[in-house]
Amino acid sequence: MALLELTDVTRSVRLPDDSMLHILTGVTLSVDAGEHVSVVGRSGTGKSTLLNILGLLDAPTSGEYALDGTPIGRLSGRARARRRGDDFGFVFQQFNLLPGRTALENVAAPLLYARGRAFWSRSRLAAEMLDRVGLGARLDAMPEKLSGGEQQRVAIARALVRRPRVILADEPTGALDVDTGGEVMSLLDEIASDTGAALIAITHDLAVAARAQRHYRLADGVLVPLTLDSPGHVTEWVGDLPVSRPHGAVTLPSGTPAVAAPPAPQHVRGPA
Numbered sequence: 123m124a125l126l127e128l129t130d131v132t133r134s135v136r137l138p139d140d141s142m143l144h145i146l147t148g149v150t151l152s153v154d155a156g157e158h159v160s161v162v163g164r165s166g167t168g169k170s171t172l173l174n175i176l177g178l179l180d181a182p183t184s185g186e187y188a189l190d191g192t193p194i195g196r197l198s199g200r201a202r203a204r205r206r207g208d209d210f211g212f213v214f215q216q217f218n219l220l221p222g223r224t225a226l227e228n229v230a231a232p233l234l235y236a237r238g239r240a241f242w243s244r245s246r247l248a249a250e251m252l253d254r255v256g257l258g259a260r261l262d263a264m265p266e267k268l269s270g271g272e273q274q275r276v277a278i279a280r281a282l283v284r285r286p287r288v289i290l291a292d293e294p295t296g297a298l299d300v301d302t303g304g305e306v307m308s309l310l311d312e313i314a315s316d317t318g319a320a321l322i323a324i325t326h327d328l329a330v331a332a333r334a335q336r337h338y339r340l341a342d343g344v345l346v347p348l349t350l351d352s353p354g355h356v357t358e359w360v361g362d363l364p365v366s367r368p369h370g371a372v373t374l375p376s377g378t379p380a381v382a383a384p385p386a387p388q389h390v391r392g393p394a
């Protein structure tokens with residue numbers, strides 16, 4: 123049985139002028155435990171909307187979402203909130219760390235809601251996670267004193283401290299330079315694999331996307347499978363389409379950035 127299963131999921135919102143914006147029109151996706159999946163799409167294609175549905179922050183307008191075979195529509199609000207905290211870890215583009223709190227306090231924060239032993243040993247668990255992301259010597263550092271890459275590593279430690287079964291990353295390298303972004307993604311891939319967590323990374327960066335085992339493109343409200351890793355090809359955005367073309371005789375090792383610098387995102391409003 124799949125860990126996560128979306129079947130024909132839609133999401134529409136009513137705009138102030140009373141028209142409907144159809145963001146997702148029929149998303150079907152199945153993710154097994156421990157799988158790494160990436161979703162690319164230009165800005166405004168509904169990537170964050172999809173991630174919010176996956177992370178139980180938003181509900182589908184129609185269609186079905188099953189977690190471990192249980193349709194989430196059947197869970198009470200309380201049960202949904204508990205699954206969100208127990209099963210999901212979130213990493214965002216803008217880190218979202220608590221200002222004025224140390225790295226250790228930030229990472230320990232999700233454990234305040236944990237029960238049993240995790241609650242009582244929270245400082246130790248948080249320190250272990252920070253050590254795992256290479257920040258064992260910066261436990262008392264304030265986020266504003268850390269570089270962007272370090273802040274994102276704190277955020278990764280925070281996302282993983284409760285050992286979620288799924289890590290949802292929304293443009294995790296979007297605020298970082300190419301090299302730092304690559305290092306942060308390597309760390310995220312590695313820790314997800316170590317802990318057996320599934321990783322769903324949403325990005326417009328094709329090099330980041332190529333690291334996953336399965337890739338999709340979000341366009342016109344649906345997910346389309348995408349090939350990003352054929353040897354000897356580079357994939358680049360051509361308009362709204364990722365296009366692979368032969369790269370002479372050069373074979374790119376997997377994980378090599380296909381594009382040096384992703385184009386700046388353009389905010390595009392979907393059809394009403």
Ligand SMILES: Nc1ncnc2c1ncn2[C@@H]1O[C@H](COP(=O)(O)OP(=O)(O)O)[C@@H](O)[C@H]1O
Nearest residue numbers: 135145164165166167168169170171390391392
């Ligand atoms: N609650 C909402 N109300 C109105 N418009 C929304 C709402 N949520 C998302 N949108 C619009 O839906 C489109 C997709 O948004 P989003 O999922 O954030 O895209 P992405 O993450 O791919 O940039 C955008 O045009 C956005 O402005």
Ligand SMILES: [Mg+2]
Nearest residue numbers: 169170171292
């Ligand atoms: Mg987004």
